[in-house]
Amino acid sequence: MTLAFLAIAFVTVAAAAVAMALRNLIHSALLLVFNWAGIAAFYLWAGAEFVAFSQLMVYVGAVSMVVLFAVLLTQRSPQSFREQPDSISRVIGALLVGGAVLGVLFGAVLSSRLAPSAATATPTISVKELGSLLMGPHAAALLIVGVILTVTLIGAVIIASTDHAESGKDES
Amino acid sequence: MNAAFLATLSLELLPAQLRDMVTGWLPEPWRWLVNSILAIAVILASFGLLFAYLTLAERKILGRVQNRPGPNRTGYFGLLQPFADGVKALTKEDIVPRGADHLLHFLAPVALLAFSIMTFAVLPFGRNLVAVELDAGVLYFFAAGAATELAVFMAGWASHNKYSLLAAMRALAQLISYELPLLLSFVPVIMIAGSLSTQEIVHRQSGWMFGFVPQWHVLTPWGFAGFAIFMTAALAESNRSPFDLPEAESELIAGHLTEYSGFKYALFFMAEYFGMCALCGMAVTLFLGGWQAPLPFLEFIPSYVWFATKMLTLLLGFIWVRCTFPRLRIDQLTRFAWKFLVPLALINLGTTAFWSLTSGWTGGLQIARWLVAIALVVIPFQLIGRKLSAGLGPRTYRYA
Numbered sequence: 001m002t003l004a005f006l007a008i009a010f011v012t013v014a015a016a017a018v019a020m021a022l023r024n025l026i027h028s029a030l031l032l033v034f035n036w037a038g039i040a041a042f043y044l045w046a047g048a049e050f051v052a053f054s055q056l057m058v059y060v061g062a063v064s065m066v067v068l069f070a071v072l073l074t075q076r077s078p079q080s081f082r083e084q085p086d087s088i089s090r091v092i093g094a095l096l097v098g099g100a101v102l103g104v105l106f107g108a109v110l111s112s113r114l115a116p117s118a119a120t121a122t123p124t125i126s127v128k129e130l131g132s133l134l135m136g137p138h139a140a141a142l143l144i145v146g147v148i149l150t151v152t153l154i155g156a157v158i159i160a161s162t163d164h165a166e167s168g169k170d171e172s
Numbered sequence: 173m174n175a176a177f178l179a180t181l182s183l184e185l186l187p188a189q190l191r192d193m194v195t196g197w198l199p200e201p202w203r204w205l206v207n208s209i210l211a212i213a214v215i216l217a218s219f220g221l222l223f224a225y226l227t228l229a230e231r232k233i234l235g236r237v238q239n240r241p242g243p244n245r246t247g248y249f250g251l252l253q254p255f256a257d258g259v260k261a262l263t264k265e266d267i268v269p270r271g272a273d274h275l276l277h278f279l280a281p282v283a284l285l286a287f288s289i290m291t292f293a294v295l296p297f298g299r300n301l302v303a304v305e306l307d308a309g310v311l312y313f314f315a316a317g318a319a320t321e322l323a324v325f326m327a328g329w330a331s332h333n334k335y336s337l338l339a340a341m342r343a344l345a346q347l348i349s350y351e352l353p354l355l356l357s358f359v360p361v362i363m364i365a366g367s368l369s370t371q372e373i374v375h376r377q378s379g380w381m382f383g384f385v386p387q388w389h390v391l392t393p394w395g396f397a398g399f400a401i402f403m404t405a406a407l408a409e410s411n412r413s414p415f416d417l418p419e420a421e422s423e424l425i426a427g428h429l430t431e432y433s434g435f436k437y438a439l440f441f442m443a444e445y446f447g448m449c450a451l452c453g454m455a456v457t458l459f460l461g462g463w464q465a466p467l468p469f470l471e472f473i474p475s476y477v478w479f480a481t482k483m484l485t486l487l488l489g490f491i492w493v494r495c496t497f498p499r500l501r502i503d504q505l506t507r508f509a510w511k512f513l514v515p516l517a518l519i520n521l522g523t524t525a526f527w528s529l530t531s532g533w534t535g536g537l538q539i540a541r542w543l544v545a546i547a548l549v550v551i552p553f554q555l556i557g558r559k560l561s562a563g564l565g566p567r568t569y570r571y572a
Contacts, residue, residue: 026329030276033322050368053311061318061351065344068325127308127368 008045012038025071033064050127183474188300211303215292223445224254230491237495257438264434269332272431276330281432281439284323288443290316291450296371298463298476309370310362313454314355317409320447321347324418324428327440331431339427342502343418346408349509350415354405356517357398360524361389361458374462384468388461393545394524397553399459401517403486406451408509411444413494417502452486453479460486511560516552523548 012035019031036059043052085091134142182189195206228243228250235242243250268277294309296302306312321344328340362368365376379387389395408415419427426432429440456462460482463475500508523545530541
């Protein structure tokens with residue numbers, strides 16, 4: 001059981017590390033997808049079937065496409081990548097942002113109290129219970145997430161459509 | 173218990189008994205492992221054979237429709253044709269473009285095939301025949317299916333050919349557009365069945381109305397609409413005609429498969445047929461009562477025979493559609509998905525909610541329930557259909 005967890009953790013972290021080291025952005029993006037699949041495997045290991053399959057469907061199926069399209073549409077020739085940073089201020093900014101995110105995540109992980117029996121007892125929650133929990137006590141959170149996603153979607157459509165109209169005017 | 177029933181029971185349990193004969197002598201801790209390997213082997217063998225003969229059936233039927241005999245030189249009635257094709261694909265030269273990303277070029281067909289085979293794990297082929305009983309089986313099926321998009325992208329990008337990449341983008345646009353109606357069309361089934369487990373969904377469709385009408389989901393207004401949307405989206409998801417733009421042979425050579433040859437091309441082909449079989453199997457499970465018999469007195473036929481019959485019927489329907497309809501244009505294709513199928517699928521959710529809330533109605537109210545549900549299905553279909561086809565009019569073909 002622990003061995004399986006260690007294997008999953010190693011593969012997931014290794015995928016992320018290799019993704020950062022590679023120069024080819026598409027390879028990195030595909031390894032990132034692999035990393036997400038590893039997280040899904042971890043959920044499966046932890047007995048959270050529903051979350052694992054949702055993770056696969058949303059991240060491996062949909063978000064991966066967004067990432068790959070973004071990389072393809074913004075990528076210039078491989079030669080245009082510079083290995084040296086532009087200026088000292090950029091380096092400091094990057095380090096500050098990265099350090100802040102790391103600090104927040106570390107603080108959150110360290111300050112969250114874990115139940116001591118979490119590792120031994122495998123919780124078995126059926127999809128039905130999960131659904132009634134989501135629709136009952138956590139309905140507000142679900143609704144807020146739904147509203148945010150809808151607003152994002154409408155915003156994306158508006159940006160895309162106005163952009164299209166302007167470019168049409170330019171051509172004519 | 174009469175003799176006939178006993179005979180049925182033994183036929184019904186035949187796969188399990190055969191399995192126990194093979195693995196029964198093993199010590200208990202090893203048995204589940206060998207059982208799983210056996211299940212995988214049987215699924216791979218039977219669907220591999222089905223793939224081989226499906227290609228032959230397709231070529232034969234297409235030939236019939238187009239007034240030609242189809243393949244008839246290899247073996248009697250062309251029955252050995254799939255194997256000849258297999259040997260040809262295996263011995264063909266495997267050409268990889270010089271600028272291609274060798275690893276991804278190799279991985280794309282492998283990943284595609286692996287993901288499409290994974291979907292077979294949760295299909296209930298018979299009363300006791302399901303490889304993995306998952307609580308979230310339907311979700312697993314579509315999660316494994318969603319990953320195939322990644323393989324299409326890998327194939328297009330790794331070929332280092334701008335036409336391959338453009339075609340992969342088109343294929344992805346189609347796959348993502350039709351993923352939505354596909355997912356939305358099975359949600360009503362989950363709402364009514366109250367479970368994501370495939371076996372549970374089949375069990376919910378058991379029983380008879382008036383003693384002889386099966387209670388399959390397809391025989392309800394929302395189920396019929398859902399089935400129609402599901403099959404249309406399934407056609408598009410498996411790149412079948414009339415939605416086969418990604419690899420339109422006559423216009424695009426083969427789209428994202430342009431730079432693939434030999435056995436890798438055959439693997440793509442195989443994955444396409446496996447995906448088609450899996451989606452048809454899912455349609456049977458969700459809407460056509462799974463492995464249940466269509467009439468009470470036909471229950472003596474084993475359940476897996478019924479599943480196979482229904483799935484083959486749907487597959488032959490796919491082939492029939494292929495030789496009947498012309499190919500769509502890309503703009504027609506995406507418009508059809510976003511302006512027609514998605515709204516209808518969303519309205520169907522409402523219809524199903526009505527159906528589920530009024531399950532207690534009896535007598536005259538029962539008739540009203542059916543009428544309202546049918547109206548909720550037919551009126552939006554007519555309205556949206558007329559709105560979309562307004563101004564396009566019936567086209568008159570001359571010189572043809």
